[in-house]
Amino acid sequence: MSDEPAGAPTPFAAAQAGAVVLYRGATVIDGTGAPARPGTTVVVDGERIVRVAADAEVDPAGYDGAELVDLAGAFVIPGLIDSHQHLATPPNRPVAEAVLRRDLFGGVTTARDMADDLRQVGDLARASRVGEIAAPDLYYAALMAGPSFFDDPRTWQVSQGAVPGRNPWMQAVDEGTDLPLAVAMARGTSAVAVKIYADLPAGLVAAITAEAHRQGLLVWAHAAVFPARPGEVVAAGADSVSHASLLVHETAGSGPLVRYKTKPPVDEERFAGGDDPQIEALFATMRERGTILDATASMWRRIAAGSGDDEDARSRALANDTVSAALTAQAHRAGVEICTGTDSDPDLTQAWPPLHDELVFLHERCAMTPLQVIRSATLVGARSMGAEDERGTVAEGRLADLVVLDADPTADLAAALRSIRTVVKRGHPHHRSAFEGRNRAGARAAKAGESA
Structure with missing residues (x-):
């Protein structure tokens, strides 16, 4: 024994x-x-x-x-894939486990975590893989951004006990960075990708991408990295780019791209028709290179709904919603592969995962058929994380x-x-009945506690 x-x-x-x-x-x-x-x-x-x-x-x-x-x-x-989640910004293990459980019982069997505190995400991935918790399988990225990005309070939330920008899961990169070492540190977190986030010029985006690929990592990037434009991010070789609403900055007609936090305003009317020629040229390049669009198309509708009495914030969100829908539909017509990400805050009052909203949005607002939407949420999602040989199809x-x-x-x-x-x-x-039964029991217990 x-x-x-x-x-x-x-x-x-x-x-x-x-x-x-x-x-x-x-x-x-x-x-x-x-x-x-x-x-x-x-x-x-x-x-x-x-x-x-x-x-x-x-x-x-x-x-x-x-x-x-x-x-x-x-x-x-096939099991659905949420291609854009954040499970540990800031880390909160009970909330993360509840979100993952809700996702799994809502059909999500795999998810991409797009950079968080990987100390916790890695443990969630392990717990899911061995079956300690009911959760999707997790694939995740270590983040790289320019030094000026690290005044963002989220970088402190995910670096508790460490120095923001100086840890393997979230690194500040500039021209003096030892990129082979930086990528090796990212790889050491068990990440499958480097996420290129913000405040990096095109040349550095290309250098990071080349080194990540040399070391066997994927590259997931914001569609615009500031000052790098979408076309430069695509030309650098990013495997997927996130947020359809950021694609408008390919034109930069309303001002130069400087920093992530100082984006030029969006010309809603220019892009609402889904026929802008500069964007069409970008989509042609993405189609030829096989760059996947992580559209997060329905994200702005949720942001608008959560804006409360802030009418300016609501108006901006609705403008981005219009643009996001139009550009995602244009990408689809152009033959760009689209995966299904949500980038949604964990609203546990909802019994179903926000991925359902993304799928319905793609169908109703972006003219994708249900079969095309399901393909995006399964096969294309698997491709976005380099896992199409393992998952994404019933085969x-x-x-x-x-x-x-x-x-x-x-x-x-x-x-x-x-x-x-x-x-x-x-x-x-x-x-599903087991999940619903547990939720009903929890609600009854909570109500009894309130009235005690």
Whole structure:
């Protein structure tokens, strides 16, 4: 017998190899953009999909001891991917775990954390991966920005106990920085990417990108880095660029780009039509280079709704909302790949993840079909983190990350997203009813405490 401690319990661990489940009779939407496949069986062994075939081609008797799950009338899509989250600015472990739990039971099986206090994010990623907590798998970035950015109070929030700009997960970079060392430090956090954020010229953006790629890291960047314009960020080789609303600064018609905090005003009328020729040229380059747009298209609508009595803030947010929708639609028409990120504050009064709002926004405001939206939220999301060989589609060899819906997402996307029956992550089923039951019990307990 071993005297080693058992460690924390892992009730949400991936299914073990040899545990075979046949999800039978579903209409499968595989995430590639292909038409739905009715009457389909998905065979899962442990945490992997081992077969996807028509029901008539799969004999359950050939899988001795397998569990059979009847999904007649249901729809199966790949696990959803939120490509833009912030889980630890500032660090708050209970809130982060609650957000992640809400996301998982809302269909989100994977998320990109776009730079935070990686000491906590790394531990959340570990806890999710081994099954200590109910949460999506996490991929994350270490941030680099110009020294002038580090007067931002958020940099202090994520650097408690360390010096902002001088730690591996959030580094100030200038022309004198030893970039091979800086990137190696970022890589040492277990990040899969460097996020290029703000206050960096084009030449330095290109140098960081080249070194990150040399060391095997992806590069996720703001669409405009200030003073680097979107076209310069794309030309530098960034793998994805975030925030459609920042793309307007490709034109910089209203003033020079100096700092992230001193953005020129947005000419809403110029871009609202979604036909600006300079933006169209940028999108052509993005399409040719395979640069993914992390549009965060619905973000400004939430900001407007939360503006309260600040009419100026609300007006600015609504202007950005109009521009964001127009430019995301223009990008889609131009053939740019779009992933689905939210960049949303963790509003735990909401029972469903904000990613649902992003998907519906892309459909209703950006003229993407439900199949195209699902592809963006699955396959393209996986590509944005270099994980398309592991996840993002319902296909043999991929991780068994699945969402079972009771309604047809191609008929009514918003309603279907609220009809989740079960979320399967790495072969482990998570039933929506368990989440709703826990939430109701928590609400009753809270109400009883208030009246005591």
